[in-house]
Amino acid sequence: MAWDPSDYLTYADERGRPYGELLARVAVEPDRVRRVVDLGCGPGNLTALLGRRWPDATVVGVDSSPEMLERARRDHADVPGLSFARGDVRTWTASAPVDVLLSNATYQWVPGHLDLLPGLLAQVAPGGVLAFSVPGNVDEPSHVLRRELAATAPYAMFTAGVADPAAHDAAAYLGVLAGAGAQVDAWETTYLHVLRGEDPVLTWISSTGARPTLEALPADLRERFRSELGELLRAAYPTTVVGGEPAVVLPFRRVFVVARRVDGVVTEQ
Incomplete structure (x- = not known):
């Protein structure tokens, strides 16, 4: 499946806000951060923040999409210490212990990813941090309507x-990582994204949650599907007035986890 960096960056500010709030809770002494990895880095606009926060560290963004990596390398070649590598987040392993291991809006695509967390924590240096966020909105109309329509002829x-x-919810992630021996801070936030333009919810999901469905359809059916889904989404997310201008409000729940490895022992569950 091909990902489109330009489509993904349409709502770059809204998508980037959870990353910034996750990063703000990563408390690692700057002088001990030497290796930083961002799993599922996408177009690299957020990974570049890591290079600027820890300018003396080696920062690597990992993604499986050639299109995303090409955009990342082109746009962020000026950030010292930052590089990008192709890899599969399901099987990725570090060549050496990582001081800060981050992932944003990636592991929701990996079935059974709870089972991967102790192994990821094991690749963090003692005192280092595994931090990630995932969307928690899969039961919202934006996903439910897409799944229901895709299941019809x-x-x-x-x-x-x-x-x-x-x-999963924050409690599930806390349970797994605390059971593996980490100190865990887990929380949830529901954003109210104010979106403008034509069919903004359809535009939002077309570059993320709905993209595998759209890519699976032949071109003629893809446009028909988009049209039908757009109609359903307009009913589910009606246009209102925000700040004196037409807008659509998209509630978006996110789940955040920051797990600090406190010693050299990680319990594989």
Whole structure:
């Protein structure tokens, strides 16, 4: 599946805010941060923040999408110590212990990712941090309507088995990582994104949660699907007035976890 960096960056500020708030809770002494890795770095606009926060560290963004990596390398070549590498977050392993290991809006695409967390924590240096966030909105109309429509004819024969994002609540992540021996700070936030323009919710999900479904459809059905889904989303997310201008309010729940490895022992569950 191909990802489109330009589409993804349409709402760069809204998508970037959770990353900034996650990063603000990562409290590691600057002089001990030497290796930083961002798993699922996408177009690299947020990974570049890591290079600026820890200018003396080696920062690596990892992603499986050639399109995303090309954009990342082109846009952020001026950030010292920052590089990008192709890799699969399901099987990624560090060549040496990492002081800060981050991931934003990535592991919802990995089935069974709870089982991967102790192994990720084990790759963090003692005193270092594993921090990630995932969307927690898979039960919202933006996902439910897409799944329901994709399961109907004539779409179902093409969309059966496509990737579908899924995540857990903060308590589940806390339980797994605390059980592995980490000090864990886990929380949830629901943002109210004020979106403007034509069919903004459809635009938002077309570059993320709905993209695997859209990519699975042949071109003629893809446009038909977009049209039908857009109509459903307009009913679910009606236009209102915010600040004197037409807008659509998109509630978006996010789940955050910051896990500090407190010693050299990690319990594999």
